[in-house]
Amino acid sequence: MPLSADERQSFLAEEGHVASLAVERGDGRAPLNVPIWYEYAPGGEVRFLTGRDSAKAALIAAAGRVALLVQRTTPTYRYVSVEGPVVGSAPTAESELARIAGRYLAADAVPGYVEASDLGALVTYRIRPEHWLSADLGAI
Helix, strand or coil, rough: CCCCCCHHHHHCCCCCCCEEEEECCCCCCCCEEEEEEEEEECCCCCEEECCCHHHHHHHEEECEEEEEEECCCCCCCCEEEEEEEEEEEEEEHHHHHHHHHHHCCCCHHHHHHHCCCCCCEEEEEEEECCEEEEHHHCCC
16 A cells, blocks of 8 residues: 555655665666665655765766665565655765764764765765655555
8 A cells, every 4th residue: 555645754764774776877777776875854855875986976967866765674564765856966074974874873883984984985965756656565
């Protein structure tokens, strides 16, 4: 059963879901599909970061849009997929890296992770959600 707008936004905003990011390659191959850490607040933009000089960053720049899939595999199985344009990118700030890492790492591990990261090599992207798909298979 599809989730309501509030349910899908709440699910996307929950902490700890690793997303699968898909971006068009444009060379006759299937889209690039890789796991990412992200953050989202209901009604806002999806934010994620990656290496500035990565293949993923080059593909995002060329395509201008991405799709994101977040799922829960424990009962009840639930997923939210969102697709939309990249509306901005900027060098990743230390506070932003700490906030996103804090969704996935234990609190005491975040400072060391941030300190060991090369902020100069990271860029943060913002996506405006346009198209949503969702389901909760336990609600059937």
